[in-house]
Amino acid sequence: MSFIPGIPVPIGGIEKKLGKLWDESGESKTRASLINLAIYNEKLGSLERNTEITRGIAGEHAMRAILIEADPKAEGSSAEAWITMHCYLRGSKGGSVCSEQISFQLAGMAARSLQSVVFSHLDSDLPLVLWWQADFHPPIDGKLWRWVDRLLFDSRHWKNPKEQFGLIRQISGLAEARTVLCDLNWARSLPVRQALAAIFDVPGNLSELQLLRKIELDHTAGSRTTAMLLVGWLADRLGWSLFNPSANPEFRDAQGNIVSIELRENEGASISRMNLASENAEFHLLRESGSDLYVTTAQGANIVTTTRILRAPREETREILLAELSRGGRHPLYTKAVKAVEELWE
Amino acid sequence: MPSPIVNPLREGIASRLTPEPCTLVIFGATGDLTHRKLIPALYNLAAEGALPPALTIIGFARREKTSEQFRKELEESTRKFSRTPLNEELWAQFASSIIYHQSPFDQAEGYTTLASQMDEADRNCGTGGNRLYYLAVAPDQFPVILSHLRESGFSTATQGSWARVIVEKPFGKDLKSAQLLNTLVSEVFPECDTYRIDHYLGKETAQNIMVMRFANSIFESLWDSNHISHVQITAVEPLGVEGRAGYYDTSGAMRDMIQNHLLQLLTLTAMEPPTSLSADAIRDEKVKVLRSLRPLRGDDVFKHVVRAQYTAGLIDGQPVSGYREADGVPKDSTTETFVALQVNIDNWRWAGVPFFIRTAKRMPKGGTEIAITFKSVPPVLFNRNGEGLDENVLVIRIQPDEGISLRMSAKMPGSSLRIEPVKMDFHYGTSFGKATPEAYERLLLDAMSGDATLFARRDEVEEAWAFVDGIEEAWKTRSDDLAFHTAGSWGPAEAADLAARHGVTWRRM
Numbered sequence: 001m002s003f004i005p006g007i008p009v010p011i012g013g014i015e016k017k018l019g020k021l022w023d024e025s026g027e028s029k030t031r032a033s034l035i036n037l038a039i040y041n042e043k044l045g046s047l048e049r050n051t052e053i054t055r056g057i058a059g060e061h062a063m064r065a066i067l068i069e070a071d072p073k074a075e076g077s078s079a080e081a082w083i084t085m086h087c088y089l090r091g092s093k094g095g096s097v098c099s100e101q102i103s104f105q106l107a108g109m110a111a112r113s114l115q116s117v118v119f120s121h122l123d124s125d126l127p128l129v130l131w132w133q134a135d136f137h138p139p140i141d142g143k144l145w146r147w148v149d150r151l152l153f154d155s156r157h158w159k160n161p162k163e164q165f166g167l168i169r170q171i172s173g174l175a176e177a178r179t180v181l182c183d184l185n186w187a188r189s190l191p192v193r194q195a196l197a198a199i200f201d202v203p204g205n206l207s208e209l210q211l212l213r214k215i216e217l218d219h220t221a222g223s224r225t226t227a228m229l230l231v232g233w234l235a236d237r238l239g240w241s242l243f244n245p246s247a248n249p250e251f252r253d254a255q256g257n258i259v260s261i262e263l264r265e266n267e268g269a270s271i272s273r274m275n276l277a278s279e280n281a282e283f284h285l286l287r288e289s290g291s292d293l294y295v296t297t298a299q300g301a302n303i304v305t306t307t308r309i310l311r312a313p314r315e316e317t318r319e320i321l322l323a324e325l326s327r328g329g330r331h332p333l334y335t336k337a338v339k340a341v342e343e344l345w346e
Numbered sequence: 347m348p349s350p351i352v353n354p355l356r357e358g359i360a361s362r363l364t365p366e367p368c369t370l371v372i373f374g375a376t377g378d379l380t381h382r383k384l385i386p387a388l389y390n391l392a393a394e395g396a397l398p399p400a401l402t403i404i405g406f407a408r409r410e411k412t413s414e415q416f417r418k419e420l421e422e423s424t425r426k427f428s429r430t431p432l433n434e435e436l437w438a439q440f441a442s443s444i445i446y447h448q449s450p451f452d453q454a455e456g457y458t459t460l461a462s463q464m465d466e467a468d469r470n471c472g473t474g475g476n477r478l479y480y481l482a483v484a485p486d487q488f489p490v491i492l493s494h495l496r497e498s499g500f501s502t503a504t505q506g507s508w509a510r511v512i513v514e515k516p517f518g519k520d521l522k523s524a525q526l527l528n529t530l531v532s533e534v535f536p537e538c539d540t541y542r543i544d545h546y547l548g549k550e551t552a553q554n555i556m557v558m559r560f561a562n563s564i565f566e567s568l569w570d571s572n573h574i575s576h577v578q579i580t581a582v583e584p585l586g587v588e589g590r591a592g593y594y595d596t597s598g599a600m601r602d603m604i605q606n607h608l609l610q611l612l613t614l615t616a617m618e619p620p621t622s623l624s625a626d627a628i629r630d631e632k633v634k635v636l637r638s639l640r641p642l643r644g645d646d647v648f649k650h651v652v653r654a655q656y657t658a659g660l661i662d663g664q665p666v667s668g669y670r671e672a673d674g675v676p677k678d679s680t681t682e683t684f685v686a687l688q689v690n691i692d693n694w695r696w697a698g699v700p701f702f703i704r705t706a707k708r709m710p711k712g713g714t715e716i717a718i719t720f721k722s723v724p725p726v727l728f729n730r731n732g733e734g735l736d737e738n739v740l741v742i743r744i745q746p747d748e749g750i751s752l753r754m755s756a757k758m759p760g761s762s763l764r765i766e767p768v769k770m771d772f773h774y775g776t777s778f779g780k781a782t783p784e785a786y787e788r789l790l791l792d793a794m795s796g797d798a799t800l801f802a803r804r805d806e807v808e809e810a811w812a813f814v815d816g817i818e819e820a821w822k823t824r825s826d827d828l829a830f831h832t833a834g835s836w837g838p839a840e841a842a843d844l845a846a847r848h849g850v851t852w853r854r855m
Binding site for chain 1: 352353354355356357358359360364366367393394395398399400433435436439469470471472474773775778
């Protein structure tokens with residue numbers, strides 16, 4: 001491969017070589033680690049892309065990064081490893097804070113033996129965050145997930161969401177798993193959910209929430225699952241039940257009123273616009289193309305017309321990952337949101 | 347009490363109470379605090395979407411200016427003091443909620459027009475009749491403002507809304523004035539609606555003291571007189587009075603730092619586990635610590651407290667003048683710029699454990715920390731020959747470089763047995779790279795949400811003053827105890843002697 005992810009090391013000598021690296025680095029470098037972040041990918045070239053990502057987040061979230069490029073379907077077995085460090089200057093004294101990175105390229109049997117080949121190199125006592133960048137394959141291996149404290153994945157990239165959400169449900173149901181499920185697509189929708197929630201913090205607007213009749217949502221071509229998760233979230237929070245599972249689905253609210261949803265593909269941010277119409281008012285959320293701001297507006301009879309501007313985070317993987325890692329905690333509403341629209345997954 | 351807003355979309359989005367729509371009236375809006383701290387904090391909260399969607403900020407001050415001029419000035423200061431860069435669009439939106447209200451504090455008419463502005467905000471912005479009054483003025487202005495707030499009916503919330511007041515320190519200059527002030531405030535606002543700000547309590551590390559103590563089993567089991575030899579709490583800075591001479595010379599280090607910030611840190615360090623995380627459960631335990639402080643009176647003060655003043659010296663290699671040479675300071679001032687004291691907490695947990703508290707200006711470097719020194723291991727095995735193994739020291743650094751370190755003993759590599767101290771160090775900035783919010787951001791949000799946990803309660807403030815008054819009274823009886831130290835030194839020899847009497851040396855910061 002053209003990209004070399006650090007110093008090559010025999011897998012049995014990783015810890016020793018890392019120790020030597022630290023010895024040679026002098027006193028100006030400080031090792032820091034909050035988590036083990038393992039990133040699993042089955043595509044060739046993923047080590048380079050993921051090294052960029054870990055380099056991008058190490059300055060704000062110290063960790064031991066473990067990158068895995070795996071080809072589990074290959075014949076035989078092969079395993080190679082590299083080590084490197086990501087260092088950042090900290091403070092006025094010129095010292096650096098460094099995160100370690102171990103990269104693996106595994107094929108065949110080695111790729112199917114993550115527990116012995118890879119997880120023996122975890123920084124003990126720190127949580128394991130596993131970012132699974134591949135599809136989940138049945139059957140689910142309960143032993144693997146027992147190791148994992150937080151499982152990151154991104155439903156936006158799934159070609160078969162119905163099957164993948166089913167497998168995720170299996171993982172979350174494993175008796176031995178204590179894994180927290182973190183869909184980066186759910187994290188991606190958080191700023192939109194925050195901005196929407198803020199609209200209804202105004203008491204006058206809040207009463208309209210139960211009277212919503214139509215939702216229009218603009219999303220990019222690759223963000224339909226993000227849009228669906230948002231719809232699922234609204235449905236769960238507002239007690240809607242799906243009765244017309246179509247491309248533009250319809251729900252009934254608790255009083256039996258119809259709430260229609262229109263999902264539209266558009267360019268710009270993954271979710272660039274949401275229009276919510278109630279019986280008496282309209283609420284809008286807009287992120288202009290290229291803008292780092294959300295503008296929300298509320299207008300209608302008996303409510304105070306308001307416009308609000310909020311900072312919209314960049315939608316780069318680094319930002320979403322950092323937000324998710326910093327936020328921590330479980331995501332109980334995620335499972336409910338997925339369930340509320342499960343008939344819509346294709 | 348109004349029922350909280352229940353917004354079903356809020357669940358799972360934030361783990362804190364949602365601040366409610368309100369009008370924030372800042373008295374003393376042209377002052378330093380507003381420009382350096384309050385508005386930058388509010389701007390950052392607005393940018394993050396953390397403020398209530400309907401918020402009107404009314405700056406109330408005496409100087410003539412328009413709202414437009416006021417906003418322009420605030421923009422400049424926010425550009426300078428905000429922890430995040432100013433975004434023009436965000437600022438424009440945020441600034442549109444700011445109004446300037448010019449009036450002397452003692453004219454009823456000014457409050458009548460304020461009422462109109464607040465009512466207008468309710469009608470046009472949906473602030474719902476909720477009012478938060480921030481007294482960012484000198485304490486001598488409190489009575490006149492509070493009495494007008496009462497007379498104007500501002501302190502009484504309408505049905506379904508609330509009226510709260512934030513009081514900036516100093517909360518009085520002694521127990522009597524604090525009681526007077528508290529009585530004055532309590533005649534206008536009930537205690538549950540009174541928020542006394544001590545910004546130290548809004549700092550992340552101060553908040554983390556309780557987490558460290560009560561979320562980790564290893565510390566709390568050692569947190570008593572059986573295991574701890576002494577505690578040092580230090581807050582020092584290289585700065586002088588820097589234009590605050592008028593206030594500082596009538597206050598001094600004891601009133602400016604010990605009575606509030608450092609006694610608050612002491613209570614967090616020494617308190618018992620609260621029964622819950624409610625504001626009152628925590629403050630109940632803090633006040634018990636203050637009540638357990640052994641009073642210092644009369645001659646005891648001169649045995650347990652050292653006061654001093656800095657003279658001309660060098661800071662960072664640059665010459666600096668002495669305190670008495672500073673602009674606005676009388677040439678014969680006896681105001682202390684350095685205080686070191688040793689206190690005892692007479693309760694079951696801390697009997698026999700001396701607490702050393704130190705604060706000073708013009709020290710070689712600045713910092714605030716709490717250092718817990720554990721008892722030495724028994725004089726057997728490695729300590730048999732009295733070779734002086736270093737004690738374990740747990741240091742909680744409040745600022746700068748917030749973090750926690752633990753000093754332990756370890757064997758030096760080699761064939762001989764040589765034991766040396768090693769330090770395990772946790773730096774917030776190293777592990778959590780992102781910038782932490784300013785203390786005022788957290789505190790303003792808490793006040794809007796009705797969470798008083800990080801604010802001082804009346805009894806806390808008065809107990810602290812009762813303790814400090816004993817010292818101040820003794821100081822009035824003589825002045826020959828005032829020591830002097832060179833600026834840029836670590837304090838007078840008398841402070842070192844105070845610690846040495848307990849077999850302790852002050853920590854190098």
